[in-house]
Amino acid sequence: MTNQIAEQHSALAGKLGAIAANVTDWDGPTPVAEWRARDVLIHLMTWLPGLLNKVGVELTTVEVEGDDVLAAWWKHTDNVQRLVEDDDQLARTVDVGQGDQTLAQVLEQLYLSDLFMHRWDLAKASGQDPEWEPEVVAGMVEGMTPIAHVLGESGEFGNPVVLDESHPAEDRLVALIGRDPEWAPVVA
Structure with missing residues (x-):
C-alpha cells in the first residue's frame, strides 16, 4: 500500500528545498513584511514540532547552526519524512484544536499545504519561479x-x-x- 502522505511530503519538501538551494541572500526581504528569506524555512521548522509535541507526537525542532539554513532544512525534512513514513504514527488520533483527527489528516491539511504555499514566498524572495x-x-x-x-x-x-x-x-x-x-x- 502506498503512503500518499509520505510521497506528498517528499515531493513538496524537495521542491521547496530546490528553491532554497538557490537562495543567495538569506537576509533578503520576502512577501511577508516581517520575514527575511531564512524566516520562511525557520517558520516551517518550528511550528510543526511545536504543534505536534503539544499533542504527544515527538518531532525534534531543528536549530539553525550559524548561517546554514539549508542544512537545517534538510535535517528537518528528514525528521518529518521519518514520521510520515510511519503508518502507525499517521493513524494516531490527535486533537490540535479542530477536534479528533488522524495525524495524517492534520499533516495533510496544515503542514503539506503550508509547504506548498510558502514555496511562493521563498521563490519570490529569491527571484525564482515557485513552479x-x-x-x-x-x-x-x-x-x-x-x-x-x-x-x-x-x-x-x-x-x-x-x-x-x-x-x-x-x-x-x-x-x-x-x-x-x-x-x-x-x-x-
Whole structure:
C-alpha cells in the first residue's frame, strides 16, 4: 500500500528545498513584511514540532547552526519524512484544536499545504519561479475562497483578499493568503 502522505511530503519538501538551494541572500526581504528569506524555512521548522509535541507526537525542532539554513532544512525534512513514513504514527488520533483527527489528516491539511504555499514566498524572495502545480492551486482557491473570512480571523495568514475569476488562479491564491500577487523585492 502506498503512503500518499509520505510521497506528498517528499515531493513538496524537495521542491521547496530546490528553491532554497538557490537562495543567495538569506537576509533578503520576502512577501511577508516581517520575514527575511531564512524566516520562511525557520517558520516551517518550528511550528510543526511545536504543534505536534503539544499533542504527544515527538518531532525534534531543528536549530539553525550559524548561517546554514539549508542544512537545517534538510535535517528537518528528514525528521518529518521519518514520521510520515510511519503508518502507525499517521493513524494516531490527535486533537490540535479542530477536534479528533488522524495525524495524517492534520499533516495533510496544515503542514503539506503550508509547504506548498510558502514555496511562493521563498521563490519570490529569491527571484525564482515557485513552479506551483496549476491543479493544486485551483483546488486550494476553490477550497479556501468560501472561508476567506476564517483565514483572516485565524491570525495565520495576512489579510485575505478574494479576487474574481478574471485573475489568474495563482494570483487568487496568493491574495487569499494575504500576499500581494505583484510583490517583488526592491532592487537597490
